Amino acid sequence: MKRALRALAVFGGLLILLMAALWGACQSPAAKRFFARVLSEKLSRPDVTVHIGTLSGWLPWEIALSELSLADARGPWLTVRNVFVLWRPRALLHGRFHVEQVNVRHVHLSRLPSMEKSTKPDQKPQPLTVPDLPLVILLDRLLLHQVVVDEPVTGLPL
Numbered sequence: 281m282k283r284a285l286r287a288l289a290v291f292g293g294l295l296i297l298l299m300a301a302l303w304g305a306c307q308s309p310a311a312k313r314f315f316a317r318v319l320s321e322k323l324s325r326p327d328v329t330v331h332i333g334t335l336s337g338w339l340p341w342e343i344a345l346s347e348l349s350l351a352d353a354r355g356p357w358l359t360v361r362n363v364f365v366l367w368r369p370r371a372l373l374h375g376r377f378h379v380e381q382v383n384v385r386h387v388h389l390s391r392l393p394s395m396e397k398s399t400k401p402d403q404k405p406q407p408l409t410v411p412d413l414p415l416v417i418l419l420d421r422l423l424l425h426q427v428v429v430d431e432p433v434t435g436l437p438l
Contacts, residue, residue, distance in 0.1 A: 306339050315339070328352055328393065340369050350393070357393050361386040371418075378418045385425045391432040 305311055312335040323330040333347030345363040349356045362385035371378035431437055 312336060312339070316345075327395075337364070340367075342366055352393050354391075354394055357389070357391050359386075359388045359390070360384055361388075372415070375414075376416045376418055379420065381421045381423070382419065383423045383425075387424060387427045388430075389428070389433055390430045 306315075316332040316335040319335075320330050320332045323332075329351045331347070331349045331351070332345060333349075335343070335345060337344040343363075343365040345365075346361065348360045348363060350358040364381070364383040365379060366381040367377075367379040
């Protein structure tokens with residue numbers, strides 16, 4: 281019995297050490313560059329390219345992005361700089377995506393994205409609907425310090 285308990289304690293200790301090493305490796309600049317590249321690739325679609333700049337912070341709880349940009353065939357149309365996200369990953373266990381704070385220093389919407397016509401001329405466009413998500417999204421605080429919207433979006437000379 282003592283032998284089994286000792287083996288279980290050794291296994292538990294090794295598992296904790298492995299988890300700590302994995303978490304520590306995720307904090308390295310190389311791992312954060314890898315995560316940013318993979319996220320950019322996974323979020324991009326044929327008609328929209330997502331670029332994520334430098335990723336920093338204490339992953340996964342605090343995430344900071346130097347830049348996030350969305351581009352289409354005509355180039356970038358939305359640029360967001362200096363984003364800081366503080367969230368609670370443990371809330372996912374309760375079916376919630378709980379974000380405590382999103383802090384954005386600069387948002388620049390230079391134009392609206394060019395959309396490909398996916399509907400045929402004889403079809404009516406579908407109404408905009410909110411997708412049915414498998415979890416509740418909670419956002420406690422959203423701070424936007426500077427939002428710049430250019431003339432092609434507003435229709436007004438700025």
